[in-house]
Every structure is written in structure tokens, then in C-alpha cells.
Amino acid sequence: QSVLTQPPSASGTPGQRVTISCSGSSSNIGTNTVNWYQQFPGTAPKLLIYSNNERPSGVPDRFSGSKSGTSASLAISGLQSEDEADYYCAAWDDSLNGLWVFGGGTKLTVL
Amino acid sequence: QVQLQQSGPGLVKPSETLSLTCTVSGGSIGSYYWSWIRQPPGKGLEWIGYIYSSGTTSYNPSLKSRVTISVDTSKSQFSLKLNSVTAADTAVYYCATGRRFDPWGQGTLVTVSS
Numbered sequence: 001q002s003v004l005t006q007p008p009s010a011s012g013t014p015g016q017r018v019t020i021s022c023s024g025s026s027s028n029i030g031t032n033t034v035n036w037y038q039q040f041p042g043t044a045p046k047l048l049i050y051s052n053n054e055r056p057s058g059v060p061d062r063f064s065g066s067k068s069g070t071s072a073s074l075a076i077s078g079l080q081s082e083d084e085a086d087y088y089c090a091a092w093d094d095s096l097n098g099l100w101v102f103g104g105g106t107k108l109t110v111l
Numbered sequence: 112q113v114q115l116q117q118s119g120p121g122l123v124k125p126s127e128t129l130s131l132t133c134t135v136s137g138g139s140i141g142s143y144y145w146s147w148i149r150q151p152p153g154k155g156l157e158w159i160g161y162i163y164s165s166g167t168t169s170y171n172p173s174l175k176s177r178v179t180i181s182v183d184t185s186k187s188q189f190s191l192k193l194n195s196v197t198a199a200d201t202a203v204y205y206c207a208t209g210r211r212f213d214p215w216g217q218g219t220l221v222t223v224s225s
Contacts, residue, residue, distance in 0.1 A: 002155055035211055037156075044205055045156065047213035056213060088156055090212070096172045100146070100158035 003028065003101035004089055011109040017077040020106045022089035024070050028101055032092040034072040036065055039086045039105075048087070049074060076108075084110045113138035115206050115216035123200075123223050129193040133206030133216050140164055140182065143209050145189045147180060149202040150218075159204075162189055196223045 005023040012018040022034065033052050037045035047056050049065035052072065064075045072091075076083055089103040119131035133145070147159040160170035162180040170178050174193070182189040193200060201223045206216040 037212070044215035044218050045212070046215070047211055050211045050213070056211075090156070090158075092210075098169060099171050100161075102156040102158065104155045 002104035003093060004091065004103035006087075006089060006103035006106045008104065009107050009109065011111055012076075012079045013111050014079055014081060016079045017075060018079055018108065019076075020074045020087050020089075020108070022072045022074070022103050024072075024091060024101075026070060027095045028070075028091040028093040029067065029072055030070040031094055034065065034067055035090045036063075036072075036074045037088045037090065039088065045088060079110055081110045084108055113208055113214060115208065115214060117204075117206055117216040117219045119219055119221075121220055121222060123196055123221060124225050125197055125223055126195055129191070129196050129200065129204075129221055129223075131191045131204055131206075131219055131221070132188050133190070135187045135189070135208075140184050140187045140189070145180075145182065146207045146212060147191045148205045148207055148212070148215075149200075150205070151199075151202040157202075159191065159193075198223050 010020055036049040038048045039045040052067040053065045062078050066073050087106045093099050093101045114137045116134045123129045141164045144161045144163050146161040150156050160180050162168045162182050168180050177194050179192045203218045203220050205218050
């Protein structure tokens with residue numbers, strides 16, 4: 001059972017806009033920023049969004065992040081077949097002397 | 112550009128100690144947080160802990176009694192030791208850089224089996 005809650009799956013057709021939600025609590029998302037990671041099968045996760053809505057160099061602007069209260073969202077516009085991957089949210093949690101917590105991951109399928 | 116290279120055995124016997132090392136290149140090991148994260152087969156990510164270059168550590172409470180993360184700045188390496196392992200510790204183990212976990216090491220599948 002992950003501390004942050006994500007839908008296990010999401011899907012869309014090429015060109016569509018899809019969003020993936022990440023729900024937490026006052027001790028994590030409510031207080032700290034959210035990062036998002038993209039993971040392809042058999043490879044290490046890659047940072048996609050940091051500090052709620054910042055993109056690292058090289059990440060297309062089709063990817064965007066937002067946060068409101070104790071929830072965050074990742075939006076992918078102009079969906080492409082190569083976006084099919086697993087997506088994870090993460091945040092620092094202030095409880096129990098502090099720890100990083102992740103969502104359970106969302107598998108995005110491009111139909 | 113920082114790069115991480117992981118090393119260590121892929122098979123550990125039950126009750127023994129899992130040991131992995133991450134070597135940092137392309138940047139200084141100083142002034143960064145260095146984390147270990149694991150992913151059981153087919154499952155999500157779990158943060159194990161981090162070490163700051165000064166030696167300060169923080170561990171996941173669920174693993175704290177069994178985990179030690181250390182740093183050797185002279186070798187630009189940081190290491191993970193997880194003792195008393197069981198089959199539940201079978202996972203891909205990753206090292207990662209900073210508070211953003213960027214970049215990551217290539218991952219090491221560690222199987223706990225006799």
C-alpha cells in the first residue's frame with residue numbers, strides 16, 4: 001500500500017491530452033513539492049517533473065505538472081506512442097522523522 | 112554531468128547481508144544527497160534512505176533497523192548494506208542523486224535465495 005495514491009492505469013489515443021493524479025496528505029504533498037518520474041520496462045526511472053511543475057532540461061513541454069492542496073497531477077498533451085510507460089509521483093513526507101514516499105505508479109497505454 | 116555506476120552481487124542468501132556500491136563520476140560527490148531506492152519485481156518504488164556527503168543519514172523507518180548507508184568521498188562512492196535479508200528483499204536496487212533523484216544508476220537486480 002503506497003502512501004501516495006495513483007490510478008493503476010491510464011490510456012489515451014495519439015494527440016490526446018491525458019492526466020494522471022497523485023493524492024497524498026498534509027504531511028507530504030500538502031507541505032512539500034512533488035516530483036514525477038517516467039519509467040520504461042527494464043530501465044531506471046527518469047526525472048520528468050520536479051518542484052511540482054518544473055521540467056528538467058530535455059523534457060518536452062508536452063509534459064506539465066500541477067499541485068493543489070494535497071493532490072498533484074501530471075498532464076501529457078499531444079500524446080505520442082513513445083509516452084507509453086509507467087509514471088510515478090514522489091514527495092517528502094514530514095512524518096516519522098521524514099522519509100520520501102512514492103505513488104504506486106500508473107501504467108500509461110497509448111491506444 | 113553526473114553519472115552513477117552500480118556494482119555488487121546479484122544473489123544473496125537468506126539471513127545474509129546485501130551489499131551494493133554506487134560510484135559517482137562526472138561530478139563531485141560533495142554537497143549532494145545520495146539515495147538508495149528499490150523496486151520489487153512488478154511493483155512500485157520504495158525509498159530506502161539517503162546519505163549526505165558529510166555523512167548525515169536518513170532511513171526509511173520500515174527498514175531502519177537493518178540498513179546502513181555509508182560514503183567514501185576519496186573513492187567517490189557510496190554504499191548500501193541491508194542485513195538479515197529475506198525473499199521479501201528481492202528487488203531491483205537503484206542509487207540516485209540529490210533531492211530530485213536525478214540521475215539514477217542503472218539498477219541491480221538482487222535475488223535473495225539459497
